[in-house]
Amino acid sequence: MTAARNCFAYQLLALKRSLVLSLAACLSVAGCKKPLPPHTIGIALDVGGRGDQSFNDGALRGLEAMAAGVRSTAHGYETLSDAEFQALLPADMMPVSHLPIPSPLVLSGKAQEDYEPNLQLLIDQGVELTIAVGFMMEPAVRAVSARNEKAKFLLLDSPVLDAAGKKPVTRANVRAVTFREQEGSFLAGALAGELTKSGKIGFVGGMQLPLILKFEAGFRAGVRAVNPAAEKNMLVAYTGTFDDEKKGVEVGGDLYARGCDIVFHAAGLDGLGVIKAAERANKLVIGVDSDQSKVAPRNVLTSMVKHVDIAVYQAVADELEGRFTGGDQSLGLKESGVGLAPIGGDVIPAINNEAKAGAIADVEKLRTAIVDGHIIVPGTIAELARFTALQPETFGLNNVPGEIAAVPAPLPAGATSPKPTAAPAKK
Amino acid sequence: MASSTWRQSLFAPARAPLWSALFAILCALTICFIAILATGKDAVNGYADLLQGALGGARPLGESALKGSVLVLTGLSVTVAFTVGLFNIGAEGQFIWGALAAAVVGNALPLPAFLAIPAALGAAALAGGLWALIPAWLKTARGVHEVISTILLNWVAIDLVNGWLVSGPLSVATGSADVSVAGTAAIRDEAFLPRLFAQSGSRLDLGLPIALAIAALVWLFLTRTRRGFEWRCVGAGPDAARAQGIPNARCIAEAMFLSGALAGVAGALIILGTEHRYPGVFRTGYGFDGIAVALVGGVTAPGAVLAGFFFGALRAGSTRLQLVGIHPSFAELIQGLAVLLVAAPRIFAPLLARLRGRASVSATAGVGASSEVGGAT
Numbered sequence: 001m002t003a004a005r006n007c008f009a010y011q012l013l014a015l016k017r018s019l020v021l022s023l024a025a026c027l028s029v030a031g032c033k034k035p036l037p038p039h040t041i042g043i044a045l046d047v048g049g050r051g052d053q054s055f056n057d058g059a060l061r062g063l064e065a066m067a068a069g070v071r072s073t074a075h076g077y078e079t080l081s082d083a084e085f086q087a088l089l090p091a092d093m094m095p096v097s098h099l100p101i102p103s104p105l106v107l108s109g110k111a112q113e114d115y116e117p118n119l120q121l122l123i124d125q126g127v128e129l130t131i132a133v134g135f136m137m138e139p140a141v142r143a144v145s146a147r148n149e150k151a152k153f154l155l156l157d158s159p160v161l162d163a164a165g166k167k168p169v170t171r172a173n174v175r176a177v178t179f180r181e182q183e184g185s186f187l188a189g190a191l192a193g194e195l196t197k198s199g200k201i202g203f204v205g206g207m208q209l210p211l212i213l214k215f216e217a218g219f220r221a222g223v224r225a226v227n228p229a230a231e232k233n234m235l236v237a238y239t240g241t242f243d244d245e246k247k248g249v250e251v252g253g254d255l256y257a258r259g260c261d262i263v264f265h266a267a268g269l270d271g272l273g274v275i276k277a278a279e280r281a282n283k284l285v286i287g288v289d290s291d292q293s294k295v296a297p298r299n300v301l302t303s304m305v306k307h308v309d310i311a312v313y314q315a316v317a318d319e320l321e322g323r324f325t326g327g328d329q330s331l332g333l334k335e336s337g338v339g340l341a342p343i344g345g346d347v348i349p350a351i352n353n354e355a356k357a358g359a360i361a362d363v364e365k366l367r368t369a370i371v372d373g374h375i376i377v378p379g380t381i382a383e384l385a386r387f388t389a390l391q392p393e394t395f396g397l398n399n400v401p402g403e404i405a406a407v408p409a410p411l412p413a414g415a416t417s418p419k420p421t422a423a424p425a426k427k
Numbered sequence: 428m429a430s431s432t433w434r435q436s437l438f439a440p441a442r443a444p445l446w447s448a449l450f451a452i453l454c455a456l457t458i459c460f461i462a463i464l465a466t467g468k469d470a471v472n473g474y475a476d477l478l479q480g481a482l483g484g485a486r487p488l489g490e491s492a493l494k495g496s497v498l499v500l501t502g503l504s505v506t507v508a509f510t511v512g513l514f515n516i517g518a519e520g521q522f523i524w525g526a527l528a529a530a531v532v533g534n535a536l537p538l539p540a541f542l543a544i545p546a547a548l549g550a551a552a553l554a555g556g557l558w559a560l561i562p563a564w565l566k567t568a569r570g571v572h573e574v575i576s577t578i579l580l581n582w583v584a585i586d587l588v589n590g591w592l593v594s595g596p597l598s599v600a601t602g603s604a605d606v607s608v609a610g611t612a613a614i615r616d617e618a619f620l621p622r623l624f625a626q627s628g629s630r631l632d633l634g635l636p637i638a639l640a641i642a643a644l645v646w647l648f649l650t651r652t653r654r655g656f657e658w659r660c661v662g663a664g665p666d667a668a669r670a671q672g673i674p675n676a677r678c679i680a681e682a683m684f685l686s687g688a689l690a691g692v693a694g695a696l697i698i699l700g701t702e703h704r705y706p707g708v709f710r711t712g713y714g715f716d717g718i719a720v721a722l723v724g725g726v727t728a729p730g731a732v733l734a735g736f737f738f739g740a741l742r743a744g745s746t747r748l749q750l751v752g753i754h755p756s757f758a759e760l761i762q763g764l765a766v767l768l769v770a771a772p773r774i775f776a777p778l779l780a781r782l783r784g785r786a787s788v789s790a791t792a793g794v795g796a797s798s799e800v801g802g803a804t
Contacts, residue, residue, distance in 0.1 A: 047708045075467060076752050107749050112706040113697060116630070117490050118746055121480075125750065135607045136708065147628065158607060165613055168606060207594050207707055211607035240594035243708060247590075 035126070037102040041067070041316055042122030044115065045108040046134035047243050052269050054289040055308060059133045059156060060106070061088065061290070062312030069098030077103040090291070090309065099313075099320055115140035123151045129319045131312060132156065135211060139165065145174050152324060154315040156308055157211065159328050172326045177311045180332030181211075182218025182379040183370050184304040185264070187333075187340050187363050188286050189222020191302065192262040193230050194359040195284075197350045202235045202255035202263035204274050206242040210380070215266035215288070215304070217384040218377050225375075226362070226397065228389045235260055239270045248273020256281035261348060262301060264288070275299065282347045291341035301351075303341040310336065334371045362397045369395050448723050448734065448769055455764035459757055466753075473753045481744030489629025493700065495739025496638035500693035501717025502724055502731035503645050508559075508573075508686035509726050510649055511679050512662035517562060517577030518690040519714025520584030524558045525551035525691025527588050529698045530705035531597065533614030543618040544633070548695050555691020556684040558584065563683035567676040573683075581714070593705050609707020620700045634696040639732070641692065645685075646728035658682050690714055719766045738762055 043063050048056045050072070064070055065088045070077040080088070085098060105127060107118045115137050122130045123144065130151060132141045135158035142160055145153050152173050159168035159176045170176070192201050203219055205212040216236060224231040235255050239247040248267055252274035255263050263278065264286040265271035271288055278285035278299040287295070287303030311331060318324040331337020340363065343356055369375045374395075378384040390397070456474075463470035481491045501518045508515035532550040536543060561580060565571035599612040620632040649655040660668040661678045669675055693713060698705060720738055724730025745758030 047710075105750065107746060108755070109746070110755075111711045112708060113701045113711070114746060116701070117486070117743075120486065120628075121746060121750075136609060136706070138608075139703075161606060161608075165608060166606070207609055208598070209607040209609055209707075238594070240590045241708070243710070 036105075038128070039101045039320065040103075040105060040125075040127050041101060041129050041131065041319075042105040042107070042125065042127035043131040043133065043312075044118045044122060044137065044140075045106065046115070046136050047110065047112075048134070048268050049108045049110070050106070053272060053292055053295055054268055055157070055306070056133055058290045058306065058308035059131065059312050062309030063104050063131065063316065064106075065098075066096070066309055066313045067099050067316040068101050068104055070103050072106075090305070090307065096313070099316055101316065101320070112136065116143055119144040119153075120148075123148050128152070129154060129316065129324070131315070133308075134158075135209075141174060145171055149173060152319065152326075154312065156311065168328065170327050174326050175315055175324065175329065176327070177315075177329045177331060179306050179308075179337050180214075180330060180377070180379070181266070181304070181306060181338055182214045182221070182377045183333045184306070184338030184340065185215045185218030185266075186222035186225070186370065186375075186377045187367055188264055188302065188304045189219040189224075190226050190366050191222075191340070191343075191359050191363050192219075192264065192286065193223035193225070193227035194362060195301070195351050195355060196227070196230055196262055197348065198259050198261040199227075199230050200233050200235065200259045200261065201230050202237070202252075202258075202260035204248065204251050204255065204263060204265040204267050204271070205236070205238040206267035206270055207240060208238045212238075212266050213381055214379045215264075217379055217381055219264050221378050221384055221387045222366075224387065225366070225390045239267050241270055242268030244270055245273040245276070248275075249277050252277030252285070253280065256283050262286065264304070266304075284345050284348060284351065287341070293341060293344050297344060298347050299345055301345040302343050305339050305341050307331070307337050307339070332370075333367055339367075362395075365395045365397060445725075445730075445733075447772070448725060448730065448765075451723065451768035452737065452761075452765045454768050455761045458764055459761045462760065463753055463757055468753045469751050470753075472751045473748050473757075476747040476750055477741075477744040477758065479744070480747030481740035485624060485627035485629045487743060489624065489627075489631035490743035491736065491740040492631050492635050493739070494742045495736035496634040497693045497696050497713050497735075498716055498720050498739050498742075499638045499642055499732050499735030500689050500696070501713050502720025502735045503642055503717075503728060504686045504689035504693070504714075505717045505721035506724065506726050506728060506731050507645060507649070507682055507689060509721065510655075510658045510662045511682040512665065513563075513566065513573045513679065513683060513686075515559065515562075515577055515683065515686050516574055516718060517559060517580050517584075517714075518686070518693075518717040519712070520577070520581040521555035521558050521687040521690035522694040522714040522717075523584045523588050523709070524694070525555035525688075526694030526698045526709065527592065527597075527611075527705050528554035528691065529618075529695035530611045530614060533618035533699060534612045534704075537615065538617060540617040540619075540621075543615060544620065544699065547614070547618050547699055548637070548692055551691040551695035551698075552688035553691070555694065556686075556688035559683045559687025559690075560680060563680045567679055585710075588705075589709060593707065593709075597705070598707075599704070608704075610702075610709075611705040613704045614699065618699055619703060620696070630701060632700045634700050637692075637696070638735075641689065642728055642732045645689070649728060654681075690717065693717075716762070719762050722766050723769050725769075 041063060045056045050056060050060060064072055065080060069080050069085055071080055105122060105125060107122060109115050109118045119130055119132060119140050131154045133156050138158040138161060141153055141155045155174055155176045157178060160171050160174050162169050201223055203216055205216055220231055220234060223234060235258060237251045237255060239251050241247055248270035252263060256277055262284045263274060265274040266288045275285050275295050279296050284301040285299050287300050289306045291305055292303045293300040343360060370377060378387045460470050463473055480487050482488060501522060504518045505515050528550040529547040533547040536546055538546060562573045562576040565576045566573050593611055597611045599608050620634055622630060622632045624631055657673045658678050660673055661675050665675050716738060720731055720734045724734035741758045741761060745755040748755050748757060
């Protein structure tokens with residue numbers, strides 16, 4: 001207490017002089033660059049920001065907890081103990097140790113037009129690697145990486161595009177990591193298709209973009225693979241945003257009210273609203289990006305995990321070992337870039353551990369089939385139209401409802417596109 | 428009349444607006460400084476970083492001026508509406524429509540630059556102005572209070588544009604599954620606002636001279652023309668103005684149209700300057716901040732210019748607060764406090780005056796406020 005007060009008084013005393021000094025130093029432009037410790041990594045977040053329990057938090061976990069071994073608190077960074085560090089690692093990641101890097105520089109940008117100055121600021125500060133979180137950063141990365149050819153970038157969720165913003169290009173100083181979300185979503189769909197009791201499954205997307213359509217296509221293919229009837233009944237809705245939890249509550253609540261017992265969301269911050277809706281309706285929800293079971297342990301069946309954290313960790317490790325390269329990377333089930341978080345959720349009594357065990361066994365078989373290339377999961381709605389249900393015996397599935405075995409006649413393209421089945425719950 | 432007294436006392440130009448605003452800003456900076464110290468952070472370096480992020484070199488100066496130009500226009504928007512006595516809280520919605528119109532026109536019309544930019548700016552002004560005519564009409568025809576209607580119309584605009592048009596009919600379609608672009612289709616290169624100092628890395632563009640020229644025109648119009656005088660008469664005393672044969676409804680409609688047009692052009696500056704499309708996530712609050720700019724600027728055009736650039740610099744510098752672990756919203760705290768400190772004395776001044784027994788000079792607060800307005804004209 002006294003120490004704190006002394007410190008406060010000291011700062012007040014020192015204030016006038018240091019203010020004058022630092023202002024003078026700063027205004028002489030060159031003088032203000034505080035040298036960063038070597039190997040400092042910078043990260044620029046998108047609108048979701050810290051605390052989205054999803055994509056941004058995944059990237060932060062990879063950089064702060066896994067790579068640097070620190071935790072962010074209100075008072076700055078704390079070093080994690082070994083036990084805490086191990087507990088934070090994703091279940092399907094090899095045991096690793098954290099890397100010898102100092103605490104990272106984290107910039108959040110609330111407004112789209114701030115992304116470019118934020119990236120430039122990190123470079124001006126002298127970071128060794130700049131991480132840009134989210135496809136909305138792409139134009140900023142494109143501009144800043146062209147201007148700063150020596151700086152290195154990791155762009156998550158999008159390739160770098162050409163000047164017209166249409167075609168992917170590669171840049172020598174940008175590693176662009178995208179994920180095959182459709183593969184993980186497929187497993188989530190198969191799990192939901194086997195476990196649903198009402199026969200009605202829902203999907204809530206954020207903005208209707210190709211990125212989010214990958215989730216929808218994969219998820220619907222997964223449901224169709226094991227339970228074509230449920231896929232025909234499926235309700236799909238888009239909130240149109242990624243940063244509006246209230247919309248997620250509305251849209252999710254609507255789907256549950258229409259009889260869905262399991263809803264998968266790929267809607268960023270809106271998804272937290274969908275999870276809230278699941279809690280209110282006492283139904284199950286499948287989370288996205290990070291393991292979201294902590295948000296509502298009784299309602300989250302699983303999460304389609306996108307290992308942004310591993311991609312970040314890997315890039316930092318590569319950089320430290322001098323192996324960092326630009327170019328595109330696509331991470332799917334095979335590369336452990338996507339996957340399912342541990343199964344949980346117990347609000348629906350009929351979906352008990354026994355049922356889950358059977359479904360998990362089937363999902364595991366499907367996972368192997370995808371990794372081995374026996375199943376090509378559709379990534380667009382057009383590809384989804386050509387995707388047919390599985391013959392259960394092909395992959396030795398055992399938990400598939402009986403009547404399905406007869407169904408998998410090839411469906412004409414386009415016939416199974418109940419696209420906007422649910423009217424988006426917008427007023 | 429009675430319902431507008433608080434607004435008049437809130438907006439009445441202070442007797443020494445520059446000094447009272449500077450004093451308020453200084454107090455706000457001090458309070459925020461203490462607040463940062465109280466959270467145990469390095470406030471000295473934080474402020475140094477803030478300053479450097481705002482003014483330390485070509486790039487930061489460019490960012491400050493870029494954001495400042497937009498805030499000058501939204502501040503002018505609120506200022507213009509207030510000259511006829513209306514509190515336009517709807518600048519945000521008008522800003523959004525202007526931004527969308529600029530994005531659509533900038534994409535659709537194959538024109539050379541000297542036509543494409545005015546066309547996009549004109550469309551933005553028209554879109555923002557038309558949106559602002561709705562509350563003007565509601566006010567004059569139905570007596571709906573403009574504070575209520577403009578607040579509500581903000582959300583109508585946000586939901587219509589962000590929630591439907593930009594994510595639905597106007598969203599850009601890309602072919603491959605790996606390319607995700609949120610927002611509308613990109614505008615043509617010809618419609619990009621030219622950058623003034625591109626080689627220095629600064630993003631400062633033609634928006635700055637445009638905003639300054641508009642501010643000068645608005646100032647001339649409000650203070651040196653007959654119509655501007657009529658608007659101010661309507662703002663100062665609608666009944667007296669009507670008695671003098673000044674058509675209130677027409678003045679309100681014209682002023683609200685101009686107010687909305689200014690906010691719309693502000694939206695266009697962002698789209699044509701840096702974003703080059705209407706982005707998928709666009710919630711920047713420039714319209715709401717326009718209220719702060721207008722209030723701190725003493726509801727005058729030159730005041731809006733000064734306050735706009737100050738808040739622009741604050742916005743640009745706030746990012747750097749994060750470098751020393753200070754949350755960037757402390758910059759918003761400075762802005763909020765400045766508004767509070769500018770507005771508070773005017774809200775409480777009549778009350779204080781009465782408590783001190785000086786009320787005999789002006790029998791009611793309403794008369795006191797009107798005489799202030801009258802004295803400033």
